[in-house]
Amino acid sequence: MALKRHPVANSPGYVSRCPASRIFFGGPGKLQSELQHAVQLGVEVLHVESLTELRRIQAIALEQNKTISVLLRINIALEGLTGTRLMMGGKPTPFGLDEQELPAALREIAASPQIQLRGFHFHLMSHQLDVDNHLTLIRMYLDKVQGWCKSWSLEIDLINVGGGIGINYLEPQHHFDWTSFCQRLPDLTQFSQSQGWTLRFECGRYIAAACGYYVMEVLDVKKNLGEWFAIGRGGTHHFRTPAAQSHNHPFSVLRREQNASWINDQRVTLVGQLCTPKDVLARQQVISALAPGDWLVFELAGAYAWNISHQNFLMHSPPEFIWLEH
């Protein structure tokens, strides 16, 4: 395995290396310039978030004399289905078209030869830990699409069923049961195939979380009004996941120095360098031994970590990125 040091991850080079033919362009609040660029590049499919966006795409495609494939992202009501802690739909949210707007969107697409409707896009919830619920959710999407295809005689070939499979940060033994999910998925894929649809998933956290670790060097270990704190070099401006989730992030201690420990089986709160009491990565964790110079290693830090952090708070340096290559 090789170690490769790398500058901050959101450098522009990342985008230019993606082959245009495989780009699916989605997300709320797309800029006019981004839409123009996407149409010009001929991305494989554009996910449409609103009627306004659809009209902008139509105008751009006409202007550039290009044809563009789209998926309509739809927000639907979730009849009887249990939600999760993070809902992007199934209730009023800024994401996707309201199902009520679908007839208007379809009329506009029918009147616009530049726009080809490939299918539909859904992403209604994240943090899904329950296989039954996730399969029911996807089945609900497919039933909806089947109804729309019948009602409006649509010929589509692609359904993006979003991401949403969660990570159980606190009880890893109760992770989403991937094996069971895959065993039962063929019911849905076979149904989709029978309709001529390809199913596409866009999982985020479930794929990426385990790929990253966030490591803080311990700068100080101190007792304050009867409680122990370890101050690490870094904090939620690098790694906001625990603050965003309001949880104690799983971690382990890597003793680096031969120094004697400053504590002995104490409850310790792990904090960063920011001047806010909210800069906490884990509270009151029992730690057997710790001293300045040791490392705190937070696992499951590969998703919604650096990228969602308030990076310029106190203007500290960004973390160093180290890539492990096999």
Ligand SMILES: Cc1ncc(COP(=O)(O)O)c(C=O)c1O
């Ligand atoms: C449209 C869309 N698809 C997929 C994802 C990935 O979600 P997750 O990380 O829960 O799989 C997100 C995350 O916000 C999203 O907004």
